[in-house]
Amino acid sequence: MLDSHRVTRLLLLDNEVPHAIRAGDRAVFTGDASVDYVCGSCGAPLCVGMRDGDLVGIVFICKCGACNRVPALATEWEGRLRESQAAARARSTHPHRRAAAGDHRRR
């Protein structure tokens, strides 16, 4: 069981949110699965023994003060990366090329 142990760093948020859970010296949640969620800033364990997909969207405030959100599955990271890359590309290409790809999606 321990050999599949993984550590997931949480997504850091710029602002605190009202429903955030404050973490102390120990992990807020403990389970018997193989994924640990750690602070994206200092690496302190916030939840241990989780499974992928547990607690998605929950925000923890680490004792270091960092605000951490549990990401959706790995695909959320990939989606974000793709979005920002696409946005950067769109900014550097001609507007009419973008229009051809789907003008009605522009805001």
Ligand SMILES: [Zn+2]
């Ligand atoms: Zn921290």
